[in-house]
Amino acid sequence: MTTGIWESDDPVDTRRALSASGLLATFNAAGVLEAADVHVARHACAIAGEQDPQAALALALTVRAVRHGSICLALDEVAGELGVAPDLPWPDPASWLESLSSSPLVTQGVLAVEHGLLYLERYRRQEQQVADDLAARAAYPAPAVDRAALDATLARLYPDTRYAEQRDACAGAATRWTTVLTGGPGTGKTTTVKHLLEVLAEQVGPGARIALSAPTGKAAARLQEQVGLPAMTLHRLLGFRRDNQTRFRHDRSNRLPHDIVVVDETSMVSLTMMARLLEAVRPDARLVLVGDPDQLASVEAGAVLGDLVRGYRGRDDSPVAELETVRRYGTHIGELAAALRAGDADAAVAVLGAGHDEVRWLQASDEAIREAALPAALAVHERALAGDSAGALAALDRHRLLCAHRDMVSYWNHRIERWLSEATGDPLRDRMYAGRPLLVTRNDLALGVHNGDTGVVVLAGSGSARVVLAGPAGPIDLAPNRLADVETMHALTIHKSQGSQAAEVTVVLPDEDSRLLTRELLYTAVTRASGVVRIVGSEDALRAAITRRAHRASGLTRRLSGSLTY
Numbered sequence: 336m337t338t339g340i341w342e343s344d345d346p347v348d349t350r351r352a353l354s355a356s357g358l359l360a361t362f363n364a365a366g367v368l369e370a371a372d373v374h375v376a377r378h379a380c381a382i383a384g385e386q387d388p389q390a391a392l393a394l395a396l397t398v399r400a401v402r403h404g405s406i407c408l409a410l411d412e413v414a415g416e417l418g419v420a421p422d423l424p425w426p427d428p429a430s431w432l433e434s435l436s437s438s439p440l441v442t443q444g445v446l447a448v449e450h451g452l453l454y455l456e457r458y459r460r461q462e463q464q465v466a467d468d469l470a471a472r473a474a475y476p477a478p479a480v481d482r483a484a485l486d487a488t489l490a491r492l493y494p495d496t497r498y499a500e501q502r503d504a505c506a507g508a509a510t511r512w513t514t515v516l517t518g519g520p521g522t523g524k525t526t527t528v529k530h531l532l533e534v535l536a537e538q539v540g541p542g543a544r545i546a547l548s549a550p551t552g553k554a555a556a557r558l559q560e561q562v563g564l565p566a567m568t569l570h571r572l573l574g575f576r577r578d579n580q581t582r583f584r585h586d587r588s589n590r591l592p593h594d595i596v597v598v599d600e601t602s603m604v605s606l607t608m609m610a611r612l613l614e615a616v617r618p619d620a621r622l623v624l625v626g627d628p629d630q631l632a633s634v635e636a637g638a639v640l641g642d643l644v645r646g647y648r649g650r651d652d653s654p655v656a657e658l659e660t661v662r663r664y665g666t667h668i669g670e671l672a673a674a675l676r677a678g679d680a681d682a683a684v685a686v687l688g689a690g691h692d693e694v695r696w697l698q699a700s701d702e703a704i705r706e707a708a709l710p711a712a713l714a715v716h717e718r719a720l721a722g723d724s725a726g727a728l729a730a731l732d733r734h735r736l737l738c739a740h741r742d743m744v745s746y747w748n749h750r751i752e753r754w755l756s757e758a759t760g761d762p763l764r765d766r767m768y769a770g771r772p773l774l775v776t777r778n779d780l781a782l783g784v785h786n787g788d789t790g791v792v793v794l795a796g797s798g799s800a801r802v803v804l805a806g807p808a809g810p811i812d813l814a815p816n817r818l819a820d821v822e823t824m825h826a827l828t829i830h831k832s833q834g835s836q837a838a839e840v841t842v843v844l845p846d847e848d849s850r851l852l853t854r855e856l857l858y859t860a861v862t863r864a865s866g867v868v869r870i871v872g873s874e875d876a877l878r879a880a881i882t883r884r885a886h887r888a889s890g891l892t893r894r895l896s897g898s899l900t901y
């Protein structure tokens with residue numbers, strides 16, 4: 336019997352491509368390919384005049400790989416990696432690859448084969464561009480450095496050797512055009528960014544133009560709050576274009592004017608965005624990429640930050656500065672995060688089982704979730720009814736309930752609304768009830784709101800409902816009917832929580848056999864908490880999460896560590 340990733344006998348399942356035949360139909364029926372993969376492959380083969388079913392299968396699997404976050408596909412590994420259906424008619428990898436090299440799909444620029452890896456040509460080009468731009472930045476004549484000023488400033492910021500890794504990171508950023516600053520929670524990334532900006536602004540001189548940026552509105556708002564300088568989303572920095580979703584106003588022919596560009600939460604930057612950023616930053620501008628490579632990668636394809644860290648490892652000229660020492664002493668969240676990063680399940684179980692107030696482990700029950708989530712929902716509701724926008728937004732950040740799966744998010748959203756209604760006596764009949772926590776799910780340029788922004792419905796003085804969103808430059812107040820794309824946020828997927836933090840976080844683990852349950856997912860969830868983290872789930876689920884890695888194939892690490900000269 337074949338075991339698919341998703342299997343369905345339902346004839347109206349939208350993942351079934353009913354018009355498919357041959358290999359594509361077989362792999363679709365087995366749950367390996369979804370309808371979208373099949374349709375793209377069939378369409379491209381028809382246009383290119385490719386009739387070989389194995390070539391169509393290779394293309395469909397590459398589309399599938401990109402859909403799952405990879406940049407490319409290793410044909411010799413795909414069957415093993417999927418771990419499914421050994422009795423499916425997988426072609427022999429060597430002859431499959433061989434025949435692909437002369438496929439019209441390759442000669443007509445749909446697919447590309449490089450070093451045994453299969454790419455959609457667009458992603459191969461972007462990956463090469465990222466490697467080339469980084470190489471060009473490294474080869475550009477090094478910035479002129481005022482050594483005396485640098486040494487004096489570093490001595491003032493770091494009077495002793497306690498923060499040597501931060502000092503080295505600042506010194507490196509002064510002497511290179513590109514810096515990749517990495518570290519887990521509480522290792523001092525924010526403090527280092529502040530210091531590094533001081534050092535770089537002094538080196539550039541009066542009037543230095545600084546851009547602070549992050550991939551999401553929420554992350555940009557947090558960066559601005561922490562650093563005390565205006566920050567914006569990467570999309571805004573690069574300049575939205577209404578006519579094109581993946582191109583920006585600033586590019587190679589219209590570079591950003593800034594002398595210093597800092598990007599926070601770089602783990603969330605996709606390959607496409609990194610390519611756009613690198614082509615827009617002037618070669619003689621300092622670029623500082625900050626992030627935690629152990630977190631979940633971007634929603635779109637690529638895990639660029641992790642690739643950069645691995646690709647530069649061991650190179651004398653590496654621009655990577657790793658902060659390894661946790662500076663928030665006594666934090667058990669830090670211990671748990673370190674255990675997760677190291678993949679040490681026993682250590683994670685020990686920290687969680689020790690009964691610390693800061694890190695709690697609860698068996699799954701409605702009561703556990705109710706106790707964790709209801710007080711925060713009540714606090715938001717109370718402030719919202721009082722018309723206190725700032726208080727409601729602050730209460731919103733007190734607690735996050737995080738789940739792996741979207742269906743669990745809607746389940747808990749309904750449960751919490753019911754508990755809230757019972758506790759307050761408010762039937763919450765109105766869709767936009769006071770205290771409804773909101774997550775924006777689509778950018779709206781006209782309103783200045785971004786996918787990922789959070790907010791709350793607040794009762795205004797007139798008694799009418801208003802939506803108040805936490806924007807980078809302060810609260811954004813809107814009439815509810817102006818926001819079409821919002822979801823209730825009593826609970827949130829871990830993916831959507833990336834780039835945000837809350838004082839308390841409750842993580843509901845899915846079943847141990849959930850394919851979403853990976854070390855990166857759990858690590859990302861745990862590191863969203865600044866004060867208290869609760870894990871709700873079984874030991875089996877916890878251990879399964881720590882063992883399973885989120886793998887994203889790309890050739891960037893090899894391009895960076897390979898034969899390229901810098």
Ligand SMILES: Nc1ncnc2c1ncn2[C@@H]1O[C@H](COP(=O)(O)OP(=O)(O)OP(=O)(O)O)[C@@H](O)[C@H]1O
Pocket residue numbers: 498501518519520521522523524525526527662663
């Ligand atoms: N050079 C330093 N001097 C004094 N205190 C420091 C220094 N570096 C870090 N700290 C302290 O350590 C703590 C963590 O630092 P910081 O907030 O910069 O870390 P972070 O990596 O940005 O954390 P997070 O990812 O959780 O936001 C803070 O309380 C900060 O004040």
